Amino acid sequence: MSYDKPLPVKNPDTAAFWEGCRQHELRFEQCGQCGYIRWPPAMLCPRCHSRQAERIVSGGRGTVFTYVVYRETPHPAFRGDLPYVVALVELEEGPRLLTNIVGCLPEQVRCDMPVVVAWEDVAEEVSLPKFRPAF
């Protein structure tokens, strides 16, 4: 069955991130001057306004900063997933990603719970970084 959920819409800021996901890599830009990791992506460093940047790849480990459990959803394609968990995961490197927690029941999710990336290949050229509990 074809994938009927929304897909990422790449723009000049986010293209590198989604391109990385396709390779199962969480790529971020780290400021070449002050070391701040720019997420959401930005042309200038929001801390020091430098344009210099170097690519880093996250190890894919982090903790659940916060989460919600969808008991209803406005989008028909997600109805079969109910109840599902949307979370902000704080990666060890610092950035917080909006994502889903998979591989456990919604009732088992907690703030500060350790998680690890679980790639989901949803289309030929699109992979989504979801997260599952790290045991």
Add this chain to the structure above:
Amino acid sequence: MLDAGLCNYVLVSYGHNGRSSDSFLRMMADMGGDDQVFGHFGAASCYALAARRAMHTFRTGPETWKHIAVGQRKWANLNPRAMFQRQPMSLDDYYNSRMTVEPFRLFDNCLISDGGRAYIVTSAERARDLRHPPVLIMGTGQHNPASDLQTADFMTGSTGAKKAAERAFAVAGIGLGDIDACEIYDCFTYTVEITLQDYGFFGPGEGEEWFKGGTIEPGGRMPVNTSGGLLSEAYFMGLTPLTEAVMQLMGRCGERQLGPQTNTRTPQIILCSDNGGILQTHACHILRRA
């Protein structure tokens, strides 16, 4: 603009057919960007993320929020303009309302409404001989810690409410003890809690104690959202709380009028809030009877 003589009257208005059309829900869906990829839509779910982190950071949750939802509904039941005028809410009704995006239940969410509100600002001098008693702006403050949700460290406080209120109170030259009632932007129950907490009415996690026993209800010691608010009257953005404060200070609120008939203090000074984004912008206004 009034002080500079650039204009004599400023009309601030809001109108929307949000309920009878799908425009409000469409606007919310369009805001999502790539968040939609993960099934994340709208403002309620973003505020729910903030509320969940707050539950982890200090003592809060439905036990606190129920007092806000139920208390405001009691005011709505006295308001002929309220969408929920005829529908009382018990604590059981609150708990029995369906889960939408946990930790929020249906009754933690504001309404979507058809209608509008407007107010006019002019100089105190011009207002003196108008038909209705004028209401004066004592102080106002804004603080906008705007950033993306991913970098928001303010979702469990301090939100912009703290600094906005500090400025408004400094301009007004008064303190919290001078406030007779509050009209707080209440897109969700949690928004009321975090705003009053950042304003200094209680410390983090002390909300449940502060709200319980009818504090914000008719007869309570600090009435809050006396029209029913966005939760139980109608959603007209920041104009729901602000216009209610003005009408209360003018003494034009009928059955829900603050004073002897609702067993509350006759208001001299009312504290108002507005907030935007996901707790990303905040305005605080202190109004008084002329």
